[in-house]
Amino acid sequence: MGWIADLLKEIPSAAKFKADLEDMEKENKNLKEKNQDLMRKLNLAERELEKEKSFTNKLDPLADEVLRFLISVDEAQASQIASRLNKSKVIIEMHLSDLNEREHIGVRHVLSEEPIYFLKQKGRKYLHANGFI
Incomplete structure (x- = not known):
């Protein structure tokens, strides 16, 4: 005091x-x-x-499509996703990179092949929270 x-x-x-x-x-x-x-x-x-x-938080509509595609096939390469969504592989790779950074998807690298992308839990939660599944 x-x-x-x-x-x-x-x-x-x-x-x-x-x-x-x-x-x-x-x-x-x-x-x-x-x-x-x-x-x-x-x-x-x-x-x-x-x-x-x-x-x-909503992603780009094409990123949503990529996630929805991955949940339907479990895993895919960028060229497969681009072909299925009828988009440029470069654009799909850009979205895959962003989704990987956000940890919505994972990537597995295989020797002499394109990387293989798969949906992670955070991506599933995003799809569920936004009414896609």
Whole structure:
């Protein structure tokens, strides 16, 4: 308390003020602890909300098509996907790269062949959250 305590010693009937000050300090400490707890809960809720958003944020319509195709065949190469969706292989590879970065799909590299793409759990959750399955 420092200088406030010294001042209260000099004032008659300061005991009441000192008790009030001590009560306020306790209340302040309790409020700080409660604030920390609420901030922790808020951060947790924000992380969960962000996690949910990652499944409901709409992707490019062609990326949706790629995911829907992969769920129907389990795995495929970029050329197979491009042929089936009647799109350029370069465009399909661009979307496959993006989907892989977002961890919606995985990729398996095979010697002397094109990479093989497959749907991961996050991709399935995205399709489900957006009503595709």
